[in-house]
Amino acid sequence: MPVTVRILRLPHGAGLPLPAYESEGAAGLDLRAAIDQPQTLPAGDRALVPTGLAFELPGGYEGQVRPRSGLAAKHGVTVLNTPGTIDSDYRGEVKVILVNLGAEPFIVEPGSRIAQLVVAPVTRATLVEAEELTRSDRGAGGFGSTGR
Ligand SMILES: O=c1ccn([C@H]2C[C@H](O)[C@@H](COP(=O)(O)OP(=O)(O)OP(=O)(O)O)O2)c(=O)[nH]1
Ligand SMILES: [Mg+2]
Numbered sequence: 001m002p003v004t005v006r007i008l009r010l011p012h013g014a015g016l017p018l019p020a021y022e023s024e025g026a027a028g029l030d031l032r033a034a035i036d037q038p039q040t041l042p043a044g045d046r047a048l049v050p051t052g053l054a055f056e057l058p059g060g061y062e063g064q065v066r067p068r069s070g071l072a073a074k075h076g077v078t079v080l081n082t083p084g085t086i087d088s089d090y091r092g093e094v095k096v097i098l099v100n101l102g103a104e105p106f107i108v109e110p111g112s113r114i115a116q117l118v119v120a121p122v123t124r125a126t127l128v129e130a131e132e133l134t135r136s137d138r139g140a141g142g143f144g145s146t147g148r
Helices: 069-075
Strands: 006-009 029-032 039-041 046-056 061-066 077-079 084-086 093-100 106-108 113-121
Touching: 029 046, 039 046, 061 093, 069 077, 084 093, 093 113
Parallel strands: none
Antiparallel strands: 006 046, 029 113, 039 106, 046 093, 061 084, 061 113, 077 093
């Protein structure tokens, strides 16, 4: 379902194109690094990379910051907290926590596409505290209880 999202380009992101869906059916809007110098991400290290963007998501929606599979497959570079959560009431700059799990340093180039933002509906729960929970076949079994 299409949804309208207000977006603000911050001064350091003003020269970058607006995020776009890169194909007709793409789920994510690519996010770019709003940096003015190449930034080296050493192997094993992480960095909070600015996007130069702030969003106003409608109530009932969230933004999910997800990795790009190409960066992960080719360089071992992913989003540390994937999926990062952008709350609908957050008005600050969206930043991407990149981590380099590869063996080589990775250079983040200015304006390069580092992650993607998926806008998704969220359900908010009403919690009802209970004395006990309804029985189920699974019960408390988990963490591999059904075997391999
Ligand atoms: O990858 C991310 C994750 C979060 N945020 C921003 C938007 C989000 O609405 C806010 C808070 O994120 P989260 O709730 O995940 O972080 P927290 O550690 O719980 O911080 P807070 O106490 O501010 O909620 O930070 C980002 O820019 N990038
Ligand atoms: Mg939080």
